[in-house]
Amino acid sequence: MIREAAFVIAECPRDSDDLIELHGADPARIREVSCGVEPASFAPVPRAVARAVLGLPEDGFLALQLGQMVPRKGVDDAIRAVARCRAAGMPDMRLMVVGGIGPRPDPAVDPELARLMGVAAEEGAADAVDFAVARPGDLLRYFYSAADAFLILPWYEPFGITPREAMACGVRVVGADAGGIAHSVVDGETGFLVASRVNRTWRRGRWPASMPSRRCAPVWARGGQARFAADFTWDRVADGLEAAFGELSGPMPAPVLVPARRTGVTRVPASAGFDELSRLLELGRDALAPATARMAGEVADVLAGGGKLIVRGNGGSAADAQHMVTELVDRFLIPGRRGLPAIALCACAATLTAWSNDIGYEDALARERLALGRPEGAILAISTPGLRRTGWRLSTLRKASGCGGRRFWAATAGRCARSATGRSSCPCL
Numbered sequence: 001m002i003r004e005a006a007f008v009i010a011e012c013p014r015d016s017d018d019l020i021e022l023h024g025a026d027p028a029r030i031r032e033v034s035c036g037v038e039p040a041s042f043a044p045v046p047r048a049v050a051r052a053v054l055g056l057p058e059d060g061f062l063a064l065q066l067g068q069m070v071p072r073k074g075v076d077d078a079i080r081a082v083a084r085c086r087a088a089g090m091p092d093m094r095l096m097v098v099g100g101i102g103p104r105p106d107p108a109v110d111p112e113l114a115r116l117m118g119v120a121a122e123e124g125a126a127d128a129v130d131f132a133v134a135r136p137g138d139l140l141r142y143f144y145s146a147a148d149a150f151l152i153l154p155w156y157e158p159f160g161i162t163p164r165e166a167m168a169c170g171v172r173v174v175g176a177d178a179g180g181i182a183h184s185v186v187d188g189e190t191g192f193l194v195a196s197r198v199n200r201t202w203r204r205g206r207w208p209a210s211m212p213s214r215r216c217a218p219v220w221a222r223g224g225q226a227r228f229a230a231d232f233t234w235d236r237v238a239d240g241l242e243a244a245f246g247e248l249s250g251p252m253p254a255p256v257l258v259p260a261r262r263t264g265v266t267r268v269p270a271s272a273g274f275d276e277l278s279r280l281l282e283l284g285r286d287a288l289a290p291a292t293a294r295m296a297g298e299v300a301d302v303l304a305g306g307g308k309l310i311v312r313g314n315g316g317s318a319a320d321a322q323h324m325v326t327e328l329v330d331r332f333l334i335p336g337r338r339g340l341p342a343i344a345l346c347a348c349a350a351t352l353t354a355w356s357n358d359i360g361y362e363d364a365l366a367r368e369r370l371a372l373g374r375p376e377g378a379i380l381a382i383s384t385p386g387l388r389r390t391g392w393r394l395s396t397l398r399k400a401s402g403c404g405g406r407r408f409w410a411a412t413a414g415r416c417a418r419s420a421t422g423r424s425s426c427p428c429l
Contacts (some may be wrong), residue, residue, distance in 0.1 A: 167224030
């Protein structure tokens with residue numbers, strides 16, 4: 001679809017590079033149109049006024065981190081950076097983290113908040129970090145304007161709207177050289193960039209040397225506001241989209257299919273795959289047959305007792321999970337009989353992607369498991385690399401989900417996992 005589209009909208013140069021290198025997009029058909037911010041919503045407020053509105057001390061260097069409080073956002077790195085600056089001669093420096101969940105910050109209901117509080121304590125900066133839950137949009141400009149610097153240090157960020165909001169408010173930005181942030185922030189003019197965690201080459205020496213310096217603050221503030229006005233207002237976005245869509249009224253050149261980037265692949269005859277499958281089935285027959293029969297009998301007991309079967313898997317195992325559930329619900333070989341209650345955790349793309357994006361991929365399947373699990377039910381986990389790599393904690397499954405009271409099985413290419421009831425009851429596939 002990307003290769004044959006009339007044109008593709010990319011948000012920043014990094015997006016364009018990914019489209020070309022990873023998806024084979026035709027460079028001539030890519031149009032870059034950045035996301036924008038409404039200027040009236042992020043007009044600068046005098047710092048003293050902003051701090052008074054928020055009830056913050058008038059003096060002292062304040063760094064701000066604002067956005068979703070999830071691991072990939074790198075809030076822990078912001079905490080460590082502030083701790084380094086305090087140790088390097090800025091003892092009055094503080095960090096405000098805005099973006100938690102719930103009506104008030106509560107580590108008992110927000111695991112990420114609890115983790116970040118632990119990081120602050122480990123760094124000796126617990127008394128210098130303030131946490132606040134997400135705030136309404138009409139208050140955000142007061143948070144930006146109250147800050148001396150805005151920190152955005154994610155592992156990766158598709159485009160990053162918050163640095164543009166900060167620049168609109170006249171605040172210098174310290175950003176990770178990742179995704180769209182590297183496009184938003186001009187190093188040395190509107191703030192400065194540090195290498196992202198993905199690159200693992202942090203230039204930590206720049207923290208105490210550059211971030212607290214007040215000499216460059218007015219220059220960077222003016223530079224940020226000028227860049228925002230030139231490139232990131234809603235009017236500029238509308239102009240860019242209008243120009244891109246206007247091209248559709250004229251003839252478009254024939255698509256140039258650019259091969260996507262590939263790694264070296266050694267071709268093998270198709271027959272070799274069948275031979276290998278036959279060999280593996282022969283080797284596993286004696287071990288698989290008894291364990292599979294035992295598991296089938298236990299599944300039947302669970303379903304006969306009014307429980308339901310939850311099946312989960314990642315990647316190719318997700319397809320296996322959905323296939324198994326389809327067979328149980330539809331019962332193709334026994335027409336006329338009612339379907340059996342079975343659910344594939346990975347089947348709801350909306351739930352999976354929303355939780356993964358907003359909270360974290362590690363907990364996406366666990367979230368569904370917690371919602372759907374019942375003591376009378378059962379879980380079957382399918383995993384090619386083994387449960388350890390897919391984030392399953394069998395020791396806590398029974399307590400957390402309420403679904404381990406009856407049965408838990410794991411079909412994995414690794415060693416047999418032990419069930420939540422303490423018995424080994426899984427076929428090793």
